[in-house]
Amino acid sequence: MADKLFVLRPGFDDNGTRYFCPYSAQVIGFLAYFPQVKETLELIELDFPKPRHPLSDLLGESHQSAPKLVLDGEGVDVPHVTRHHSNGNTYVEKTLEILRYLAVTRGVPVPH
Structure with a gap:
C-alpha cells in the first residue's frame, strides 16, 4: 500500500x-x-459534503478535513512534522507539514 494523499476536489x-x-x-x-x-x-x-469517504472511514468522522496524508504504516520521523494516530492509522494533517514530510521522504527540496 502507498501513502494516501487526500485533497478536496476543486469547484465545490x-x-x-x-x-x-x-x-x-x-x-x-x-x-x-x-x-x-x-x-x-x-x-x-474528495467531494466537499461530509462524511468524506474514504477518509472518514480511515480516520473517523472527526478527522476529515483536507488535505490529509495517511501514511502506509507508521512512517518515519521528519523534523518539524507531527504524526497523528486515529483508528490504527498514522497521518499528517497540516499543509506545510505534509509538504515537508513528502519532500524529506521523497528526496526533493523542502519548503523554505
Missing part, C-alpha cells in the same frame, strides 16, 4: 458559491513541481 459548491480549497491547491502545486513525488502516492480527491 457551498451555499450557492463555487470554491476551491487553497490548502489542497498548495499540495497539488507541489505535486506539479515534483511529479516524481505524485508517482509514489495514491492521490484521492
Whole structure:
C-alpha cells in the first residue's frame, strides 16, 4: 500500500458559491513541481459534503478535513512534522507539514 494523499476536489459548491480549497491547491502545486513525488502516492480527491469517504472511514468522522496524508504504516520521523494516530492509522494533517514530510521522504527540496 502507498501513502494516501487526500485533497478536496476543486469547484465545490457551498451555499450557492463555487470554491476551491487553497490548502489542497498548495499540495497539488507541489505535486506539479515534483511529479516524481505524485508517482509514489495514491492521490484521492474528495467531494466537499461530509462524511468524506474514504477518509472518514480511515480516520473517523472527526478527522476529515483536507488535505490529509495517511501514511502506509507508521512512517518515519521528519523534523518539524507531527504524526497523528486515529483508528490504527498514522497521518499528517497540516499543509506545510505534509509538504515537508513528502519532500524529506521523497528526496526533493523542502519548503523554505
